[in-house]
Amino acid sequence: MSPAEHLADAGLVQLLTPAGERVDHPVYSPLAAHLDGDALRAMYRDMVLVRRFDNEATSLQRQGELGLWAQSLGQEGAQVGSGHALAPQDYVFPSYREHGVAQTRGVDLANLLRLFRGIDHGGWDPTAHNFHLYTLVIGSHTLHATGYAMGVQRDGLVGTGDPTRDTAVVTYFGDGATSQGDVNEALVFAAVNNAPLVLFCQNNQWAISEPTTRQARVPLADRGLGFGVPSVRVDGNDVIASYAVTAEALERARSGGGPTFIEAFTYRMGAHTTSDDPTRYRSAAEDEYWRQRDPIDRLRLHLEQTDELPAAFATDLEAEAVALGERIRSTVRSWGPPTPASMFDHVYASPNSVVDSERAWFESYESTFAPTQGGAR
Amino acid sequence: MTTERITFAKAINSGLRRALEQDPKVLLMGEDIGALGGVFRVTDGLHKDFGPDRVVDTPLAESGIVGTAIGLALRGYRPVCEIQFDGFIFPAFDQITTQLAKMHYRSQGRLTLPVVIRVPFGGGIGAIEHHSESPEALFAHTPGLRVVSPSNPADAYAMIQQAIASPDPVLFFEPKVRYWDKADVDLETPAEPPHTDAAPTGLDRARVLREGTDVTLIAYGPSVAPALKAAATAAAEGTSVEVIDLRTISPLDTDTLVASVRKTGRCVVAHEAPVLYGTGAEIAARVTERCFFHLQAPVLRVGGFHVPYPVAKIEQDYLPNLDRILEAIDRTLTF
Ligand SMILES: Cc1ncc(C[n+]2csc(CCOP(=O)(O)OP(=O)(O)O)c2C)c(N)n1
Ligand SMILES: [Mg+2]
Numbered sequence: 001m002s003p004a005e006h007l008a009d010a011g012l013v014q015l016l017t018p019a020g021e022r023v024d025h026p027v028y029s030p031l032a033a034h035l036d037g038d039a040l041r042a043m044y045r046d047m048v049l050v051r052r053f054d055n056e057a058t059s060l061q062r063q064g065e066l067g068l069w070a071q072s073l074g075q076e077g078a079q080v081g082s083g084h085a086l087a088p089q090d091y092v093f094p095s096y097r098e099h100g101v102a103q104t105r106g107v108d109l110a111n112l113l114r115l116f117r118g119i120d121h122g123g124w125d126p127t128a129h130n131f132h133l134y135t136l137v138i139g140s141h142t143l144h145a146t147g148y149a150m151g152v153q154r155d156g157l158v159g160t161g162d163p164t165r166d167t168a169v170v171t172y173f174g175d176g177a178t179s180q181g182d183v184n185e186a187l188v189f190a191a192v193n194n195a196p197l198v199l200f201c202q203n204n205q206w207a208i209s210e211p212t213t214r215q216a217r218v219p220l221a222d223r224g225l226g227f228g229v230p231s232v233r234v235d236g237n238d239v240i241a242s243y244a245v246t247a248e249a250l251e252r253a254r255s256g257g258g259p260t261f262i263e264a265f266t267y268r269m270g271a272h273t274t275s276d277d278p279t280r281y282r283s284a285a286e287d288e289y290w291r292q293r294d295p296i297d298r299l300r301l302h303l304e305q306t307d308e309l310p311a312a313f314a315t316d317l318e319a320e321a322v323a324l325g326e327r328i329r330s331t332v333r334s335w336g337p338p339t340p341a342s343m344f345d346h347v348y349a350s351p352n353s354v355v356d357s358e359r360a361w362f363e364s365y366e367s368t369f370a371p372t373q374g375g376a377r
Numbered sequence: 378m379t380t381e382r383i384t385f386a387k388a389i390n391s392g393l394r395r396a397l398e399q400d401p402k403v404l405l406m407g408e409d410i411g412a413l414g415g416v417f418r419v420t421d422g423l424h425k426d427f428g429p430d431r432v433v434d435t436p437l438a439e440s441g442i443v444g445t446a447i448g449l450a451l452r453g454y455r456p457v458c459e460i461q462f463d464g465f466i467f468p469a470f471d472q473i474t475t476q477l478a479k480m481h482y483r484s485q486g487r488l489t490l491p492v493v494i495r496v497p498f499g500g501g502i503g504a505i506e507h508h509s510e511s512p513e514a515l516f517a518h519t520p521g522l523r524v525v526s527p528s529n530p531a532d533a534y535a536m537i538q539q540a541i542a543s544p545d546p547v548l549f550f551e552p553k554v555r556y557w558d559k560a561d562v563d564l565e566t567p568a569e570p571p572h573t574d575a576a577p578t579g580l581d582r583a584r585v586l587r588e589g590t591d592v593t594l595i596a597y598g599p600s601v602a603p604a605l606k607a608a609a610t611a612a613a614e615g616t617s618v619e620v621i622d623l624r625t626i627s628p629l630d631t632d633t634l635v636a637s638v639r640k641t642g643r644c645v646v647a648h649e650a651p652v653l654y655g656t657g658a659e660i661a662a663r664v665t666e667r668c669f670f671h672l673q674a675p676v677l678r679v680g681g682f683h684v685p686y687p688v689a690k691i692e693q694d695y696l697p698n699l700d701r702i703l704e705a706i707d708r709t710l711t712f
Contacts, residue, residue, distance in 0.1 A: 142444075147449040182441075350545050
């Protein structure tokens, strides 16, 4: 029995079976009832584009163009479904694998690669997309999301009844992160402050090589309950259910009902990162089990069965994905390194005599190299 | 000019009050800072006057305090966190060093985090374990943070306002042994801008408290008072000691230190933190680099030993007290 099966249980919200059939859920079906063909195709498009992007990035890493890459492969349902439930004014604090959410926030996917190419620690303007920078210290951003949500409360943007103003904050993190003190403190602070926060945990079954059973002996969603935070487990490979549970949690947050913990049960189909070797710790049978539950296949089957996937749409989407791949490749390859002296930029927002004098020294040191050698250094 | 004779604690309280009045985005957060007014009463009365949303009693979790302060700052607020005691800042160490210190840098200057972290620090109050420590060098070692420590009520009043006005995160170390010291403080004149070269008492500046010609004595926070006493005692014995209150640990106001040492040719640094890898070591290195041909003696350090902060009954033997500072001054004069 794989760890996945051990922790899977009937409490999982599912609105779309792996065979692509819609199933009814008394609470969550109504929240997805308005998703028409256009809405579902928009989700499908995002998932397909992100997967193409993800594969390109993996290739670029193999070609030496990126130092590292963390794939979202297999988690597109949880990410795109939840991302589609967000309103423009909502704010997202991602971990480092939320490429699907970035796509739904309008971040140019190419910019996600600056970090992994080693030319930027960030890569995009968080406030332009209400999508914070990736955070690599596991779980620490969940507190930033909580504080941000406390700020939203103080701004009076909770429970106004105006859907264009009421604001929620969502933070994404993994199964491994649930063991971190910061995630537990985020739950405490969010709970006692009734913060408009959605804690979206993607249980992709693995924290590098450790299965979720090394983090918890109960379903992760039970963690939320211990803090008095309403919690739900959703089939994260079901994009429609992921949308619905997130929509419900966001509505609770925006209307003043406080935080929600979501455990999206999904699977990291790729390696942890391009430096990882999953064959050392998990079986081919497990991979195969989850390949049968691929979130993109599932939605495609559903669209086909309901005659909502016109051939022209599929052809256009394939062309769009190919073009995206080409653009990603050429963009990444065009990025040279920043100037060495740029390491002194933005250490402080105010003048700093120590940084200034070290920069001045470095620049004069640099200038002692003859221009002919300069390029080669 | 309205001067009032107030304690160090009251000076910070008054500075916090003024910041709360002037900027609706300022808020205080910490453990027991509300109805109780903090364990040292530094926030006394502020909860009553500004309410629980601006003077926030937080859950008992330091990482949570600093982590949520970062989020509030990202939303446009200016949080001032109180860490109850020096020895309890470590649960927040990760948030401070990996998140708070780096956000401006990693966002290419797009995000600023004007967060102040107030830390009652240092010993000399007969406390139990974890209540007397001086962890400032750990933060001064971290790029992206400013680290300051006032030594007297007037500076405390001005510097807390400057720290809150700073666009960069500030670790604000309050010498708890000085909380009950009283001095005349001008509560009307606005504090100078925090960081401009033109501001002689900006957050970037050390200050010469007493002029002298034989030895430069550098101290900050709790150690300034014994340093001044040492200078007075040495004067009676015929040695002229120039005392500099460092005020800012990061960045270091090296120019002020160098100007003094080039004049005196001798330098002693005193602080409560262990001297090994401490602020004094950094000062010694920088002063030596820039005053090599002016120095009559090696720079000497007086401070904590490489031992955990000792039990209260013997803490006076660990601290850089009057006698130990005088001993170091004498030693520099023997070269
Ligand atoms: C505080 C901290 N400890 C360790 C690491 C190294 N590390 C990076 S990712 C990872 C596993 C994270 O697992 P999970 O939270 O499940 O997220 P996933 O990678 O599966 O998306 C570890 C241990 C880290 N980045 N931060
Ligand atoms: Mg995981």
